[in-house]
Amino acid sequence: MAEENERISYEPWVSWHKITGEIISGPAPFQLHQSKNTDQGSLTSKSVPKVYRHSRPKMHKMLSDQLERIGIIVEHGKQVLEYYEDAHSGKAGVILQNGLKLEADLVIAADGVGGKSSRITLGHEVRAEPIGYSIYRASYPLNETLCDSIINEKLPVMENGMPSSQIWLGRSADEITWYLTYPDEGQSKESWTHWVEPETVLKTTAKITGWPVYANRLIQATPKGRIHDFKLMWREPQPCWTSAGGRVVQIGDAAHTFHPSSGQGATQGMEDAASIAACLHMAGKENIPWATRVHNKLRFERVSCLQLLGVVNQELRQRSVNAQPSQTKPVGLLGAWIWEHDPEQYAIENYEKAMKNLTDGCPFQNNNTPRGYNYRPWSLDELLKDKEMGNEIVLEGDWE
Numbered sequence: 001m002a003e004e005n006e007r008i009s010y011e012p013w014v015s016w017h018k019i020t021g022e023i024i025s026g027p028a029p030f031q032l033h034q035s036k037n038t039d040q041g042s043l044t045s046k047s048v049p050k051v052y053r054h055s056r057p058k059m060h061k062m063l064s065d066q067l068e069r070i071g072i073i074v075e076h077g078k079q080v081l082e083y084y085e086d087a088h089s090g091k092a093g094v095i096l097q098n099g100l101k102l103e104a105d106l107v108i109a110a111d112g113v114g115g116k117s118s119r120i121t122l123g124h125e126v127r128a129e130p131i132g133y134s135i136y137r138a139s140y141p142l143n144e145t146l147c148d149s150i151i152n153e154k155l156p157v158m159e160n161g162m163p164s165s166q167i168w169l170g171r172s173a174d175e176i177t178w179y180l181t182y183p184d185e186g187q188s189k190e191s192w193t194h195w196v197e198p199e200t201v202l203k204t205t206a207k208i209t210g211w212p213v214y215a216n217r218l219i220q221a222t223p224k225g226r227i228h229d230f231k232l233m234w235r236e237p238q239p240c241w242t243s244a245g246g247r248v249v250q251i252g253d254a255a256h257t258f259h260p261s262s263g264q265g266a267t268q269g270m271e272d273a274a275s276i277a278a279c280l281h282m283a284g285k286e287n288i289p290w291a292t293r294v295h296n297k298l299r300f301e302r303v304s305c306l307q308l309l310g311v312v313n314q315e316l317r318q319r320s321v322n323a324q325p326s327q328t329k330p331v332g333l334l335g336a337w338i339w340e341h342d343p344e345q346y347a348i349e350n351y352e353k354a355m356k357n358l359t360d361g362c363p364f365q366n367n368n369t370p371r372g373y374n375y376r377p378w379s380l381d382e383l384l385k386d387k388e389m390g391n392e393i394v395l396e397g398d399w400e
């Protein structure tokens, strides 16, 4: 799978643009920054890894091929209506739409936003609020646009052969991939199966002063049925991801959703997967409920910080439309605290300590969050109130 990952991922050179297409900076390699050892002021010894960017379908195929290789069968078309657990028998399960009951020692619910699992963890469904924006997204094979010389000129592959990625402030190409965030007028849906035609997008771009013609050509070149129109929603951070008996645990978007400007949703879903596997390994089959609770303890604060970062970056981008170029970049998008973290190792090293905290109240503090930031619970309601009052969100500590 690692070999396949090297083959299908790419490392774009990034350039920043104004909404009119005018270049602000770059193109330059997308670089990660190492953390500083504050005592000596030197860089840590960890080498800076490559940034892997993926096309979703290729990534999904890589993962599903690996499951097949190791003998895990994925069945499709099985709609879960309800989750349950039975403390006496030490079992949990799901009831499917066709009436079938599936039971196991543990159910890992990865049913995304709008799934049914929060009923057994939180006791209710998670409230979702529209943030007022939607995002058009499309991805299609490059050869379908090759015939357009203007697109080729404006969105070139770098002379050194590297792919390029343009981020347009106000908003934002081996396959061509483009995104455009725009004020939602009520027609979009929070769904990966809500499609629009290029003509719909052109009605939006017609409202943007100075929007260049070649960007419209890119949109027009998108094949029919390839543009998602995804409504962006807020959800409060959810501290509890496990059922009362600990035999159902939510991971991925079911446990925590992210604003797309975080660029973290899928990544954190994978970190969850590594963490829960390590916790289960540490706990053993006799202690599955503790494994899920410890996993929740080790993961929640980190994920909540990343959710907050997404909110802050969304605000910054929104403001950047009229700002000076130097003020326009998001903060801490790939801070060392994010990429240096190894969730599997972290779970192994901290399992016992977190467990003692849960069972005996012994002190335990996570250190997988930004250095110098003392975690404080936050809520969207509070942030929105602060915004109304014109207060800035202050991120204490080192988020870079």
Ligand SMILES: Cc1cc2nc3c(=O)[nH]c(=O)nc-3n(C[C@H](O)[C@H](O)[C@H](O)COP(=O)(O)OP(=O)(O)OC[C@H]3O[C@@H](n4cnc5c(N)ncnc54)[C@H](O)[C@@H]3O)c2cc1C
Binding pocket: 078, 079, 080, 081, 110, 111, 112, 113, 114, 115, 116, 135, 137, 230, 251, 252, 253, 254, 258, 260, 262, 263, 264, 265, 266, 267, 268, 269
């Ligand atoms: C516009 C946009 C841009 C994004 N960009 C990025 C990015 O750049 N980087 C990044 O890391 N993340 C990004 N994300 C986030 C990322 O897409 C999600 O975090 C990720 O897909 C979550 O994975 P998941 O497996 O938890 O949930 P999902 O991918 O939502 O999968 C949940 C699955 O459960 C199934 N399901 C739901 N209910 C039931 C049920 N009752 N019974 C059976 N099955 C059910 C669904 O059909 C679905 O297949 C972005 C998201 C959006 C919307």
